[in-house]
Amino acid sequence: MLDTNINQAGPDSAPEATERERGGLREELLQTAVDLFAARGFKGTSIRDIAKTLGVSVSVIYHYFGNKEGLWSAILDYSVKGLPARLEAALAGGGHALERFRRVLRAHLAASAHYQKESKIFLIDYDRMSAAGDQASKAIQKRVLDVYVGILEEMQAEGLVKSAQTKILAFNVLGVVNWYLRWYRPDGPLAPEEVYEEIVTFVLYGVIGTPPGRN
Amino acid sequence: MLDTNINQAGPDSAPEATERERGGLREELLQTAVDLFAARGFKGTSIRDIAKTLGVSVSVIYHYFGNKEGLWSAILDYSVKGLPARLEAALAGGGHALERFRRVLRAHLAASAHYQKESKIFLIDYDRMSAAGDQASKAIQKRVLDVYVGILEEMQAEGLVKSAQTKILAFNVLGVVNWYLRWYRPDGPLAPEEVYEEIVTFVLYGVIGTPPGRN
DNA sequence: TGCAGTCCAGAACGATCGTTCGATAGATGT
């Protein structure tokens, strides 16, 4: 057997095309892992499942990511790890409190839609990782919560929010957003913007408790 | 070795106390499994973990539940499988639409608090079970959703709800309730009733979009 | 030409998984 490493397809395929050149095996691994983790969970997905889906050896995963947790970490790196900064940026811009709250919420919804599977993975498995609980994952959750608690306290100081339990309000907002990425299907009947508007309205009325002004 | 099956504690323990008599091993297994499943997930918990926690052999799990999925099923049997009927009962009572909606929501919150870990297990793993997706679990989710969609459509017909997207509203409600059982800690500073009131208010304002009448 | 570095396959390792099986101690019924 001389050609163990030659692409097995034969004459009709491009003569040289090791996975890497034809699009980056690393990215293919990430995408496949996201799909499988989202469908079966971290523990429910073996690295052999991922490798077999792409028709490659399991070694490539260790080559690119070190181990299985490294793969998980790499997924979070490009997706949810940027969420807190994104929300904090939306918060920092100008405008009155209500306007900024709305902007944060929209940014959150947009990020959840864009990294839907990644966020789902994160939310489902984040408190089951690395035995003692992944520290970084907990920090992400906390920073997101703090953004909401902060803006809600501002709104409360301005009399826009009547409830004193801003933390519970923040949890409720998180519940709506995090549930959204579990039920939303991009091929549904409504345009993404319509869904956003519906959710933003629900949350705004929920926290404010009275119809917001025309803007 | 003559005494392999005698309780190993010796003279200071009650002379006969096979686990079953001293409280029902079956119930102890269920409780232990709930704790571990909630903490590490279904796939992340081995039957040896469960057996070892109680200091018994793995065979007892097969004796009482047939296999690992039977254990999962038994947990759902006494907890979340009764949820749809409970909500439908709350819905069926008298009163106007808003009153019934509030009653359903309260029943849902109470059930989620009472079977907190069981509900958490159900929500996290329900779409990863038995390869093709557990049919019964999906049916539970659907019946709960239908209760909310139904009452919301009633409220919409009465002009209480302005949005036409009752399904999205229902999802939002489910998001709040299902997130509640992830963050709520019974030993927190607030009494359960205060938390309920806070959440009910948030949801009501969210779906109605205007301050509800005094009752 | 040689040599180091990168990329990948395939076999193998020990651990752990869900599950099965025979044995046994005690309770129950005849």
Place this chain on the structure above:
DNA sequence: ACATCTATCGAACGATCGTTCTGGACTGCA
């Protein structure tokens, strides 16, 4: 007294898990 049933143990099975290792093909640089 004997047979049956229930509850439990401990050992074992094959499968699968995450991970490691060896080696080969290729690239880039001296």
